[in-house]
Amino acid sequence: MTRxxxxxxxxxxxxxxxxxxxxxxxxxxxxKRLPDGKPDLQxxxxxxxxxxxxxxxxxxxxxxQIRAGKSIIIDPPGGKIPYQQWALDKKKDLFEHHMYEDPExxxxxxxxxxxxxxxxxxxxxQPAGYVVIFFEAFHAFRIIPLNGGPHPPESIKMxxxxxxxRWEGDTxxxxxxxxxxxxxxxxxxxxxxxxxxVVERLTPVDADTINYQATITDPKVYTRPWTIGFAINRNxxxxxxLMEFACVEGEQDLQHYTAGEGAKK
Amino acid sequence: xxxxxxxxxxxxLLSGAALxxTRTADGKPDLQxxxxxxxxxAxxxxxxxxxxxxxxxxxxIVDPPDGKIPYQPWAAAKRKENYNHRAIADPLGxxxxxxxxxxxxxxxxxxxxxxxxFIAIAYEYDHATRTxxxxxxxxxxxxxxxxxxxxxxxxxxxxxxxxADLNEQxxxxxxxxxxxxxxxxxxxxxxxxPDTLQYEVTIEDxxxxxxxxxxxxxxxxxxxxxxxxxxxxxxxxxxxxRKGAPK
Numbered sequence: 001m002t003r004x005x006x007x008x009x010x011x012x013x014x015x016x017x018x019x020x021x022x023x024x025x026x027x028x029x030x031x032k033r034l035p036d037g038k039p040d041l042q043x044x045x046x047x048x049x050x051x052x053x054x055x056x057x058x059x060x061x062x063x064x065q066i067r068a069g070k071s072i073i074i075d076p077p078g079g080k081i082p083y084q085q086w087a088l089d090k091k092k093d094l095f096e097h098h099m100y101e102d103p104e105x106x107x108x109x110x111x112x113x114x115x116x117x118x119x120x121x122x123x124x125x126q127p128a129g130y131v132v133i134f135f136e137a138f139h140a141f142r143i144i145p146l147n148g149g150p151h152p153p154e155s156i157k158m159x160x161x162x163x164x165x166r167w168e169g170d171t172x173x174x175x176x177x178x179x180x181x182x183x184x185x186x187x188x189x190x191x192x193x194x195x196x197x198v199v200e201r202l203t204p205v206d207a208d209t210i211n212y213q214a215t216i217t218d219p220k221v222y223t224r225p226w227t228i229g230f231a232i233n234r235n236x237x238x239x240x241x242l243m244e245f246a247c248v249e250g251e252q253d254l255q256h257y258t259a260g261e262g263a264k265k
Numbered sequence: 266x267x268x269x270x271x272x273x274x275x276x277x278l279l280s281g282a283a284l285x286x287t288r289t290a291d292g293k294p295d296l297q298x299x300x301x302x303x304x305x306x307a308x309x310x311x312x313x314x315x316x317x318x319x320x321x322x323x324x325x326i327v328d329p330p331d332g333k334i335p336y337q338p339w340a341a342a343k344r345k346e347n348y349n350h351r352a353i354a355d356p357l358g359x360x361x362x363x364x365x366x367x368x369x370x371x372x373x374x375x376x377x378x379x380x381x382x383f384i385a386i387a388y389e390y391d392h393a394t395r396t397x398x399x400x401x402x403x404x405x406x407x408x409x410x411x412x413x414x415x416x417x418x419x420x421x422x423x424x425x426x427x428x429a430d431l432n433e434q435x436x437x438x439x440x441x442x443x444x445x446x447x448x449x450x451x452x453x454x455x456x457x458x459p460d461t462l463q464y465e466v467t468i469e470d471x472x473x474x475x476x477x478x479x480x481x482x483x484x485x486x487x488x489x490x491x492x493x494x495x496x497x498x499x500x501x502x503x504x505x506x507r508k509g510a511p512k
Contacts, residue, residue: 035290042380042382106500106501106504107500108498108500108501109392109496109498123396125378125380125383125385126380127297127378127379127380127385128289128290128297130378132378132385132387134385134387134394134396138392139362139391139392139393139394140392141387141392141394143376143387143493143494145493149491150491152491152493152495156495158495158496158498159496159498159501160392160496162493182501239402241396241398242396243410244362244410244411244412246361246362246410246411248359248360248361248500249361249362249411249434
């Protein structure tokens with residue numbers, strides 16, 4: 001609960017990378033490697049900007065006094081989600097009338113890619129055969145096997161979906177399926193269906209930076225695939241550890257999502 | 266020949282019953298895999314007959330020898346009250362984090378990952394996680410957690426995890442067994458075979474118990490093809506159930 005309250009404060013005061021253009025491939029610098037030669041991505045990281053947690057598209061200061069921010073959509077070039085018309089109408093309705101339905105306000109998991117730009121960061125482990133990510137937000141985790149096994153049957157849907165990874169050179173490519181239709185991309189009501197398919201590409205550019213891109217396909221909702229991109233930065237504070245994020249245990253945020261309730265406080 | 270000789274030597278070294286285990290690249294016992302308890306401890310740590318949703322079962326308490334939790338008198342009374350109200354009072358019924366050690370013997374699998382620096386455990390129930398640092402760091406002060414603060418080290422073939430900074434809001438089982446925020450745990454994980462891991466916990470809480478006590482149980486490795494950790498987003502199902510409930 002306190003962490004959730006912190007989240008709101010962070011949304012309001014972050015903006016570390018506010019106004020920055022989406023990550024562009026930088027000149028490769030040195031980074032550590034594991035004994036098997038693969039990039040060593042282990043450590044504690046966070047997205048360089050939490051602005052997409054508010055809205056993945058360009059957005060002005062909105063009614064919750066959330067800071068303005070730039071789109072992280074690098075394709076299509078206009079930086080807008082290529083919604084089908086019905087879906088654009090639905091998105092507007094969600095934004096205008098249903099923000100309290102943001103799944104995160106109900107303490108449910110964020111889904112992929114939203115989990116990757118949630119505040120508080122995450123820790124990457126690389127035990128043999130896996131990339132494992134523990135997130136502070138919602139104590140979510142992602143287990144990414146590298147053994148090429150198949151995704152589970154389509155009928156098994158999950159908030160975080162099912163991730164399978166492989167290395168393409170120094171890029172970790174993660175294929176994400178089996179997501180349910182309950183998560184959003186942000187607080188602005190940007191949404192997807194249970195047909196969402198995400199392909200993520202994590203490329204270390206130096207010891208402390210990962211270039212993150214995710215291509216999102218969902219033929220039920222969009223007219224074409226679209227891609228987001230941003231930098232993920234290493235947390236270099238000595239001794240820093242992820243804390244526990246207990247959300248449902250003391251959930252009180254929901255009432256703050258309705259202006260009337262919020263104003264009374 | 267050299268290679269065969271080395272393999273033979275390794276085979277001999279590993280043939281001792283307690284050593285029948287693989288090791289990680291850095292030479293530590295390999296505890297990795299997907300594990301699950303196969304007992305009724307989640308229902309009641311003590312000997313118990315069957316009740317709603319809980320099969321009858323034997324105690325997992327190995328010390329004290331009578332298999333009873335050594336409650337102080339006031340605490341025994343409170344435990345009885347918890348038991349009587351367990352259907353609504355159990356924190357798990359609200360989908361709260363289960364705490365340690367209860368998370369270990371819930372009827373859900375969990376996966377252990379190892380690197381030289383960390384043991385990372387991902388639990389299917391409520392997507393709980395534990396990150397156990399092996400770097401000799403100290404517990405945090407003046408803070409408490411639903412899942413506590415875990416620091417580990419190796420003692421021979423056993424992973425020893427000290428857990429502190431637990432809050433007082435979790436239960437130890439569905440029978441209302443409880444503790445205070447002074448509880449401290451020492452967990453011991455020992456691989457005893459290709460598909461078994463012995464899990465032992467010493468529980469100390471001077472506010473609630475008259476003496477430290479100990480539980481012990483085997484954990485079993487899932488060997489089914491394509492077995493994996495899925496997701497149990499507990500309170501989402503609770504919300505759905507409430508929506509469907511008659512008004």
